[in-house]
Amino acid sequence: TEVPLILEMKQCSPPLHRRSPELQPRSSGACPQARALQSRSLPSQQLQEIVFVIQSQSNSFHSKRAEDLERNILKQAEELGKELPRVLLIHQMDRHDGAWTILPLMQDFSASYGRNSSWIFFCEEDTRIQIVKLLETLRRFDKSKEWFLGKALYDEESTIIHHYAFAENPTVFKFPDFAAGWALSIPLVNKLANRLKSEPLKSDFTIDLKHEIALYIWKKGNGPHLTPVPEFCTDDLNSYKAVHCATMFSNFLPVCGDPVKKEDIFVAVKTCRKFHRDRIPIVKQTWEGEAALVEYYSDYAETSIPTIDLGVPNTERGHCGKTFAILERFLNHSSSKTPWLVIVDDDTLISIFRLRKLLSCYDPNEPVFLGERYGYGLGTGGYSYITGGGGMVFSREAIQKLLASKCQCYSNDAPDDMVLGMCFSGLGIPITHCPLFHQARPMDYPKDYLAHQIPISFHKHWNVDPVKVYFTWLAPKMEDSFTEKKQRRIREDL
DSSP states (O other), X not given: OHHHHHHHHHHHSOOGGGSOSSSOOTTSOOXXXXXXXXXXXXXXXXXXXXXXXXXXOSSHHHHHHHHHHHHHHHHHHHHTTOOOOEEEEGGGSXXXXXXXXXXXXXHHHHHHHTTTOSEEEEEOTTEEEOHHHHHHHHTTSOTTSOOEEEOEEOOSSOOGGGTTTTTTOGGGOOEEOGGXXXXXXXXXXXXXXXXXXXXXXXXXXXXXXXXXXXXXHHGGGTSOOOEEOTTBOOOOTTSGGGGGOSEEEOOSOOOOSSOOXXXXXXXXXXXXXXXXXXXXXXXXXXXXXXXXXXEEEESSOOTTTTEEEOSOOOOSSOBHHHHHHHHHHHHHHSOTTOOEEEEEETTEEEOHHHHHHHGGGSOTTSOOEEEOEEEESGGGTOEEEEOGGGOEEEEHHHHHHHHHTTXXXXXXXXXXXXXXXXXXXXXXXXXXXXXXXXXXXXGGSOHHHHTTOOOOEEEOOTTSOHHHHHHHHTSOOHHHHHHHHHHHHHHHHO
């Protein structure tokens, strides 16, 4: 039975404080007697019937994390004495920019695995999988039926990022938390593939992929809804709950060394004269003091702030002309030693303190364009872009390649974030997604989703106290220092 197996595992595993939680499954064959018990309890074909798909990215930091997870999955399978499963990395399948949206890959999944597999299991690069527990969990579901499995999220109130869907009662619609992993049975994959043959994806926006995939599968009540699976977890690896979980999540802000220096980040704030009195004071009360290099760009020079007039007329929307003027100024007039540029709106709330930690994981000598990723027309060959409200982070190398390409705005009021997405797509420079940046307010996201994040930004002052939002969600706190020390110990254990 399951309980004796877990007890056996605990008896022969090294103490937790001597094991790195990053890639150490609690039941991955930590000793020979446990491996024997596990192997006897699993059908010989079950593991090779699962196709693992890691929702990876091509940036060097992210691809390495995904490859580490791939090796861990294969190592667990090898220790169980089973035939190795197929492990796919999304960024290696990327025939076009839209592979990360998953649905365009369904026909390929169906053609390649529709006859010899039972499940497609998706996960993020920081998802941690206990193979034995995952197999036991999937065994509960009839693989000949259509299943959509995951950890359920829901909106507590209707939100703009979901186009105010289910406004009367948004809690009724469940969608998966990708961090916990999610699974589609092959009959459902085949059905989706057939549907895509007859009904090609529309050229539309991709804003919150997990919600949009659930909507597509649900098909206005004609398809399966998400089935919540309690073993798909986002609990910390050292949580007491982890023993009952098939998946867990490394929920820290990534830190790869010492935080980048304050002087290595230049922050550009986009504003205009009408917001000088109500928005700029909020910036000064909250995050401005975290930054060493900040400039405010406006349509009016006001020395008391101070703001800089770039000579670009203000527009009601888009602001492409202003953004490209900021990029040119950074490249040609700022210190050539400043490796990073961050462009934010005057109503963006951001933690520069945490951003400095995050950027320790990225190489500024690579063309990096980082933030919260959206998409446009990705089912029909469109492009990805970093949505501007949550903040856009550029390496100097990325800006040099962009401006050298002569790609530019088609008008001053063109949407700057989308034009940048088109330009970088044309250059073959990938967008790097980080879910810690947020285009909307904290209440626009499910509580369970934010629970495994240390957020870097939020956006909008509408119907909130922005100072309170900053000090609740973003201000440097004691736990930030605690987390950094904890992660340093983890790196030393590796």
